[in-house]
Ligand SMILES: COc1cc(/C=C/C(=O)SCCNC(=O)CCNC(=O)[C@H](O)C(C)(C)COP(=O)(O)OP(=O)(O)OC[C@H]2O[C@@H](n3cnc4c(N)ncnc43)[C@H](O)[C@@H]2OP(=O)(O)O)ccc1O
């Protein structure tokens with residue numbers, strides 16, 4: 086440990102020594118000594134080694150966020166102006182199927198996002214899930230840090246920022262991540278405090294994603310079980326994000342602008358708000374609707390649909406409120422790794438030729454982990470228009 090980070094008895098104390106940057110660019114320690122050399126990777130590692138995430142920073146009472154969280158001006162976020170009524174469609178899944186298919190097709194082709202109600206998942210379970218995932222993130226530090234790990238051996242991980250070591254700036258959130266399918270993570274590795282709710286949620290979300298794939302398939306005019314047959318929701322990864330209060334929300338973000346790589350994402354958000362999507366060049370808030378689930382098209386579904394559906398950029402602002410924000414997303418991906426994916430043959434023709442080449446899911450996901458972190462869709466890497 087460098088002399089700038091004196092050996093401290095409690096890991097939380099290290100956090101107060103992570104260096105904020107002054108306006109002039111001079112880097113000061115918390116005891117206001119000027120420092121000439123600044124190694125970002127050292128500070129990233131020290132933050133990681135606390136195993137307490139941004140929640141630990143907040144608990145330690147930071148009033149200035151460490152410079153590893155400072156985003157460049159172009160990626161900073163202001164709250165988007167509220168639009169009334171909220172333009173993002175709320176679809177009642179209990180409606181007549183042809184109408185629901187039509188609504189899904191339109192929403193997926195324009196916003197790439199919509200909310201669903203009467204989706205079949207008991208609202209009481211959604212409330213319990215948010216409550217218990219929040220309780221996990223608010224366990225005492227010594228309990229929480231026992232879970233902190235990035236390796237996928239058990240299928241359960243807990244960390245701050247999936248891309249902490251590769252991104253240019255870290256974001257103000259922590260995440261509990263679990264593999265739900267095709268095989269569930271080790272049950273014993275799921276934190277006790279939210280285990281029952283996650284297991285119940287897994288059953289419900291599996292049924293819901295199959296229903297949604299049916300609607301997306303019919304919206305393309307192909308047989309209802311086409312996307313399910315292609316195993317499009319066989320691989321399911323759940324994340325439980327925690328966005329604590331940020332003392333300097335104008336210097337960082339909750340989650341940087343990105344698209345989701347897979348087929349579709351089901352997102353449960355609490356009532357705090359913060360998610361924004363890009364629509365016709367403007368940022369639009371996705372307002373929380375109690376009991377609703379937010380659905381969005383991923384890059385792979387955009388490709389399968391030959392651009393009939395669109396994978397849209399979205400982001401979350403750093404939480405300026407003292408009430409922490411919790412969101413739970415399930416990313417659906419194909420479980421057949423070596424099958425070929427590309428625009429569905431049924432929807433391409435000489436009049437509507439394929440916009441994308443074919444590739445295996447393994448090639449696709451390798452591209453995800455290799456791509457520069459530009460926040461843009463993966464679709465461009467498979468586009469035939471580049472050839
Ligand atoms: C870590 O390096 C990164 C990270 C990023 C992240 C950018 C973002 O923040 S995007 C916004 C939020 N999105 C997410 O947090 C992504 C959440 N996760 C997912 O959507 C899925 O986990 C998935 C990444 C799409 C993978 O899902 P799935 O295919 O169902 O799951 P697996 O079977 O477990 O994995 C498939 C394949 O990927 C390899 N892999 C999984 N996790 C990692 C990882 N953290 N680092 C490297 N490789 C990983 C896994 O080993 C499998 O490989 P095989 O060879 O066995 O097929 C952007 C850029 C980065 O570099």
Ligand SMILES: O=C(O)CCC(=O)C(=O)O
Pocket residue numbers: 324326340345352354359360399400401412414
């Ligand atoms: O927290 C949210 O509302 C969005 C999370 C998200 O976009 C993601 O995990 O990919």
Ligand SMILES: [Fe+2]
Pocket residue numbers: 343344345399
């Ligand atoms: Fe996302």
